[in-house]
Amino acid sequence: MPKITYIEHSGKEHVVDAPEGQTVMEAAVKHAVPGIDADCGGACACATCHVYVDPQWVSKTGEASSMEQSMLDFANDVEDTSRLSCQIKITKDLDGLIVRLPKSQH
Amino acid sequence: MSTVDIKRVVIIGAGQAGGETAQRLRQGGFEGDITLIGEEPLPPYQRPPLSKAYLLGDLSIDRLFLRPASTYQEERIAFLPSTRAVWIDRANKRVRLEGGREIPFDALVLATGARPRKLPLVGADLPGVHVLRSVSDVDAMRPAFVAGARLAVIGAGYIGLEAAAVARKLGLEVTVIEAAPRPLARVTSPEVAGFFLDEHTRHGVRFVLGGQPALIKGKNQVTGIALADGAEIAADIVIAGIGVTPETSLAQHCQLEIENGIVTDEHCRTSDPGIFAIGDCAARPIAHFDRVCRLESVHNAVEGAKIVAATLLGHEHAVEAPWFWSDQYDLKLQIAGLFQGYDRLVLRGVMADRAFAAFYYKGEKLIAVDAINRPAEYLGAKMLIQTGRTLPPDVIVDTSRPMKELVANAR
Ligand SMILES: Cc1cc2nc3c(=O)[nH]c(=O)nc-3n(C[C@H](O)[C@H](O)[C@H](O)COP(=O)(O)OP(=O)(O)OC[C@H]3O[C@@H](n4cnc5c(N)ncnc54)[C@H](O)[C@@H]3O)c2cc1C
Ligand code: FES
Secondary structure: OOOOEEOHHHHHOOEOOOOOOOEEEHHHHHHOOOOOOOOOOOOOOOOOOEEEEHHHHHHOOOOOHHHHHHOOOOOOOOOOOOOEEOOEEOHHHHHEEEEEOOOOOO | OOOOOEEEEEOOOHHHHHHHHHHHHHHHHOOOOOEEOOOOOHHHHHOOOHOOOOHOOOOOOOOOOOOOOOHHHHOOOEEEEOOOOEEEEEOOOOOOOOOEEEOOHHHHHHHHOEEEOOOOOOOHHHHHHHHOOOOHHHHHHHHOOOOEEEEEEOOOOHHHHHHHHHHHHHOOOEEEOOOOOOOOOOOOOHHHHHHHHHHHHHHHHHEEEOEEEEEEEEOOOEEEEEEEEOOEEEEEEEEEOOOOOOOEEEHOOOOOEEEEEEOOOOEEEEOEEEEEEEEEEEEEEEEEOOOEEOOOOOOHHHHHHHHHHHHHHOOOOOOOOOOOEEOOOEEEEEHHHHHHHHEEEEEEHHHHOEEEEEEEEEEEEEEEEEEEHHHHHHHHHHHHHHHOOOOOOHHHHHOOOOHHHHHHOOO
């Protein structure tokens, strides 16, 4: 099963097993990684699942859809590699993925 | 009682609001006992996918769960599934369970949700007649959701229309019967309702507006619906989507103040300061709107959980303005604010593009948005409502300027 590393804003790391077919948000929530609220459960409606994809992984996670991009435009502390983690599907290719979490989701 | 004296929190109702409360209390550093009592057999789960991906068959059941079942034990949350609370003894601060066991509490959270209204009609108990509230409801109707089957949805609210959209996708014949002259009558404007009516019609849904069901027909299985005007609609499956009533019976028995929902203050405290009520069963003052009301949404359930956790932990918490969403076909509707009482509606973008936003004003003030495939307009309006700012209607409709720029310049 692919592994994903989540790095909290404080620097604390969480390495979790992430089942293929689920999303990067779901794997975090299921393992109680703090810092991803995901209030809407992945419906692309709350923008509280914001992460920064490690630059080395950006080519593998693909691009944000226009819906997601518009949501990100309004998030706090957006960077070039910002994504909504509920919109990143876990695949074999993402084994080893590293994402960092923002200071806050609100 | 000061919050430091609270060692035992009991939560009745293991839905979205109850489940989130338990998690947030623990994550927020609460060290005492947490007991989560739920009448359903499953751990707390999300209901929105029930009328969307789960009904479609696209989502396995474990993906509905807020947290995997194992986390409750890991986090020392005593989760009691398939367990009904039957009595609250306010004087002695105890909850009685079905079977007689009693659980003492220092703080009690009522998160009992709402029950779907049953059709007040002869034949409403026939096999094939369903409501859509729980996993077991969907599991019961799902086998009959096959191409060619005839589905009648009674009530054109968001849940009914989402089910209609899923059914069309699966190839069912769908009729929606609505007593009002238009769909979504309680939840949006005639303009936005008209848009959804057209979309569903284009996707092959038949509407009977102003339709009054008089009788559910069938012997051993539903076969159709007779309307008051004599018309008859053949159906193999019926979904009653005529709204819910808040589950307030426990609160009623112990004489808490109830008005539509269990009435609370802004900290979600009921008329008994040791008892909180949140989610679909409760009515709280809505910040930004100067109104006490009961909302039925994920945001409201999660917000209630956050408020209670913050109150019990003595933390600060900034409440968010209400928001909601609905998915139908490839349309994502995102709503912020409360549209009730608006006196002006303006559209940004055009309906024909299937991407537009309806902004609702009361006087100068922006009070709500219905954004269809327009996330920037949704989040922009949400931010304005949240911060008590507004934009003049003639400015907000100017699509030559991006929403973000408009919001940055709003006052
Ligand atoms: C099909 C469907 C689709 C939806 N779609 C959306 C959407 O797209 N967006 C959105 O924002 N909202 C949506 N909602 C609304 C949202 O899901 C609800 O507002 C939310 O689930 C309310 O949470 P709650 O915890 O208050 O109530 P519930 O989730 O109903 O939980 C209450 C629980 O308490 C239990 N209970 C009641 N009494 C007792 C007792 N005495 N003892 C023990 N247990 C008890 C009940 O069995 C239930 O499990 C939808 C709802 C449904 C049904
Ligand atoms: S979980 Fe709500 S937008 Fe990702």
